[in-house]
Amino acid sequence: MDKMLLGRYINGDSLIHRMDxxxxxxxxxxxxxxxxxxxxxxxxxxxxxxxxxxxxxxxxxxxxxxxxxxxxxxxxxxxxxxxxxxxxxxxxxxxxxxxxxxxxxxxxxxxxxxxxxxxxxxxxxxxxxxTPIEISDGLELLLKPLTKIKVPVYEIALMLSIALRFVPTLMDETTKIMNAQRARGVNFGEGNLIKQIKSVIPLLIPLFVSSFNRAEDLATAMEARGYHGGEGRTKYRKQxxxxxxxxxxxxxxxxxxxxxxxxx
Amino acid sequence: MNGIIDIKDLCFRYSQENEKLDLSHIDLHVNEGEWLAIIGHNGSGKSTLAKAIDGLIEPEAGEVFIDGEKLTDKSLWNIRKKIGMVFQNPDNQFVGADVEGDVAFGLENQGIEREEMHARVKKALEVVDMQNFAKHEPVRLSGGQKQRVAIAGVLALRPKIVIFDESTSMLDPEGRLQIISLIRQMNQIEGFTVISITHDIDEASLADRVIVIDDGQIIDDSLPEKLFQKGEQLIDIGLDVPYPQRLKLELKKRGIQIPAEYMDEESMVNWLCRSILKN
Amino acid sequence: MSIHIEKLNYVYQSGTPFSHRALTDVSLDIADGSYTAIIGHTGSGKSTLLQHLNGLLKPTAGTLTVAGNKITPETKNKELNELRRHVGFIFQFPEAQLFEETVLKDIAFAPKNFGKSDEEAEDLAAKMAELVGLPASVLQNSPFELSGGQMRRVAIAGVLAMEPQILVLDEPTAGLDPKGRLEMMEMFERLHQQQNLTIILVTHQMNDVANYADHVLVMEEGRLIADSTPQEVFSDPKWLKGHHLGLPQTTAFAAKLADKGVPFKNLPLTEEQLAAQLAELLAGKGDEQHG
Structure with missing residues (x-):
């Protein structure tokens, strides 16, 4: 997964970086x-x-x-x-x-x-x-006219940005759980198809459990910081x-x- | 007298099927500007109490008053503006895509104007010494740094009360000490009322007052130095005591007579030096 | 089951623009039946080193020999599996690895993977559950219904059920309360004593290093900067401070007394040692006064 290059932001201050x-x-x-x-x-x-x-x-x-x-x-x-x-x-x-x-x-x-x-x-x-967040902000602004036909553009953008924010966290988590199960004798990606499907269960269940726990924590934290829907919110970032x-x-x-x- | 927090006969249970209450008849009064530590072992109900104060859970009975205002469905959002919370897991409370975005999240929710937001975010990041990380993404930060960002997020909102819900428990020693000193700074210099929920004894010993929760009940409420005299009792309910107290117990076992009153590290060192090096 | 590591090097994402060197020329030996603590900051290479012990990573250069299995950069992935039989690895927050329907099944998972029959594996699981102090009444429950501390015990039993000769612990007490922490460390100590397990502990808790380890490795920026005993390492507070590492509470406290002129024979590491030395000093003083 580390080799995945498409979608990776490289810090810089070039003409292209600075474009809207x-x-x-x-x-x-x-x-x-x-x-x-x-x-x-x-x-x-x-x-x-x-x-x-x-x-x-x-x-x-x-x-x-x-x-x-x-x-x-x-x-x-x-x-x-x-x-x-x-x-x-x-x-x-x-x-x-x-x-x-x-x-x-x-x-x-x-x-x-x-x-x-x-x-x-x-x-x-x-x-x-x-950066992914610029892309998600950019999309939100480009799609803003759709709010007129009741598309919840704001919520979709927030969901997208939170999802993007948690991608690296969950990738880390996946690596950790894979390592833990490897240490317990699971061989990922080996054997016949049924064996391979079976080996995914000890990875997926813990990943789901941990994602739900994270989601619950995050929802509590957002609520404690006064999040109650997109209405009346202002935006910190401007393009x-x-x-x-x-x-x-x-x-x-x-x-x-x-x-x-x-x-x- | 009205305190900043007044809790009267608060009861709560997570599920109606539970026979026992998870919070049982809690009465608590917190003065403005006070630093209150809440200690108790895992599962004792201390975090549940914090959530009740912020209206994140709904009590079965009892009342919560924040700054003189009763906590109800109607007053909820207004009351939450007065309370900032920093949680345990540094990763699970980072909402923004980068540091400044996360600090701004609460401000955005309150509909603060952009100019004002930028000024407040900048200032808050300076207080926690993270101004050089404004554009950093959470993956590139340590646990301690993420907690500092969470604190900046609270500072920017200018609440009256800040609750630290085991905010140091997942950090390495360096991060832990930084956060403890920040908590101290927020209470003593910035003047916030602070509630820190912890089982870190160094953190608790800095507080003005400590309450002990066990089985959903407040079983002790005293000054830290008074509390820590009860060394063995604390250990029995799964808590720690400051190092000088532990050493005292160890010396007592060896028949050494030591004054009964509480001694912090410095006074213990001095007492030992005097006793050993006298004449 | 000893461990021998020679000139171990590891580079993450070797050959990409993101390549990053995590270990440089690490050589060390860990004796059979020893209790080794590895200390160092986040990012010092501790975790990378640990993952080699279990064949989760293969060296970029150098060799390691664990329980007679030699691992080189050329070793095939299949052979790494053999290594994992001998090395139990308890990760940070190990409760994250639980997934089975019942506690018993989860503990039996690893032995089944390593070729034990269902029956053997479950017998072993019941035994291990007892060893880590889980009540028999929870064995048929879902692991997700348990408290955090108990979930961790299930996960640990699940690793012990492989009957490893070497046990690697990565901050096993993180997130527990003081009582839970003490119980956990005492449990590992018991396993070390009774089953002669070789233990490798990664920790930030210098008190645990002082109380349990007999061998200390200090890592910094991917290099091994000290390989010694706790006595030796903690006798030099200045060196530790220079590397931003702490002291055990006892040693820190004793160092303060020593600064004020209290004559210690050597800096104590544990409360008992300090109390014993102080008792002697105080009693000695008492004698003089009487005499």
Whole structure:
């Protein structure tokens, strides 16, 4: 679990770190949409250049981004191979049964690969430069209009932020309980399926019990500190839309226009 | 005379099926600015009493008055503004995503304006000496640091009473001493009425008054130095006594005559030196 | 069942940007039947060291030999299981590991995992429950209905039921009240004496180190900075203070007396030792006065 990199914040004070989380969230989603506008070398080169620029601006070494790709590498390769073997059109290099390798297939393979990597890099960029709480605050503010149709946006955001806050605590707890049960002779992840399922019980039950106890403690503590629903609450954190955020939005508008012009 | 806390004939049980009361006919009077320690073994009912004071549990009978106001469903939220609580488990009371966010949580609940909040959070963190950790997440803090953040959260709310519910019991010795000295500072310098629930004898001996709870009843209510004279009785009900008292018992076993009155560490050292090095 | 550790090194998340060295060149020996205390601050590497004793972690470099099993960085995970038979590990707040429907089943869990039949395991469990002072009447209850102190006893019985020769205790009294703490420590002392268990205790309670241990290891920043006896370690209050470590209450008290000129032969570690020395000094004074 320690190797999980996607979703890990790295402290910093770069241009990207300082952007408004709302802007980052929105532009990251927007980026994923416009990646699908790319359909030739020019557009992919342009997008790759943009992402590289953002990576540079974030002051985070490229290694972290490449690590983010690793867990998905099999999925990516599988999709790329599908493209290479099953696309038609263009010059045929090789042919066997249902498999055909053509030059357009090869190109498509490369494009699909680029698309995956660009999207992963961009979402890694978001999570590496934005704390979970900023993301949850940003979401709350972006979704605020939904309160009009009675969606409890505030409560959802608080739940999300408490959940995020307890992720590391519960991961620690999981490791501790696993160690305790290992010491009592449980082998996690060994043997046949039934054995494996059985070995999860001594982990899950204590984890549930402890989570319930924590939840009860937390509820008491929140009540003692005067929490009684979202009504009348003020917010400590403020998100500030700065000049750089506006510049970033304009940059993305220009980028979109460029893509539309360059694509076939 | 009205105290800051007045409890009259309070009874409580966790479940109707229980035959015995978990709190049985509690009468308690606490003066403003006092430091009261509540001691008792695990399961004696001392934390239950703390929860009753803050209205976190509903008593079966009896009345609780805080600052002259009776605790009812209606007055509950107003009364909670006057009481701050610091609990046992440092992890389970950390609500915010980072230190300043957690200190601000109570202020947000009270609907305090943002400017004011920032000022209060900053000041509270300075009092507990955590101002350099404002942006830290709880995972990166020690237990003692998390408890200091919890105390800052209470300070920022400016209550009249602060209840420490075994707040030092899960800490290492260093963290424990820091929190004890903070409790002392809050009582003596900041002027809060303090209730500390503990089985740490060093913590209890600093209080103005100690009550002993056993089986849901108050069985003793006295000055710490008076209480600690009853060395063996305390040990019998599962409590500890200060070190000089333990040494006294040990010396008595060896037939050494020692004055009966309570001695703290310094006076015990002095007495022994005088006796050994005299002439 | 002795333990021999040579140049043990451990690095967390080796090869990632988050890599962090937790143990550096730790070498030590723990004798069969000894009572060893490990002291040091949070983050000093104590827990990392303990987890090696039980094969929960494998060394990044160096070797350890526990009860004849040699563990190197190349050791296969399967072989670690063999090690766990010999080493019982009682974690901090061990009641967190309870999960079975009844107390008896929970205690019998480990022996069953290590190949005992259901019947053997439950016989053993009943025996262990008695050993840790659980009344027979609770054996068929759910462990979650018990008080905190009793839940801890169930968890401890569950580890003892593996019949380990080495028992590792990580702050076993944390969160207990004074009486519970004393009872717990006396119980381990009894096991140490009667069953000749080798005990390794990690603690912040210097009083417990003084009262029970015969061997002390001091850890700091992943290194072993002292390997000695309690007498030796506690005879140097200045050194301890320099490393932000405390003294047993008795030694601290005696040090104050010594500063004021009370002549101690050696600094006492326990109340009994101090009282005995004081009684002698006071009696000696009395004699002179009479003479």
């Amino acid at each position: 989380p709302r802007g980052k969230l929105f532009l990251s989603f927007y980026f994923i949409v416009i990646v699908f506008l790319c359909n030739n070398w020019e557009t992919y080169v342009l997008m790759t250049a943009m992402v590289m620029l953002f990576v540079k601006l974030s002051d985070i070494s490229l290694g972290f981004f490449i690590k983010g790709v690793r867990p998905l590498i099999w999925l990516i390769l599988f999709t790329v191979l599908l493209q290479i073997f099953f696309s038609s059109g263009g010059h045929v290099y090789w042919h066997w049964g249902p498999f055909t390798v053509t030059d357009s297939g090869m190109t498509n393979g490369v494009f699909v690969f680029c698309r995956f990597v660009l999207i992963i890099f961009m979402s890694t960029l978001l999570t590496l430069t934005t 500030e839309w700065k000049r750089n955020d506006t510049i970033a939005v304009i940059l993305f508008v220009v980028l979109t226009i460029a893509l539309v012009v360059l694509r076939k």
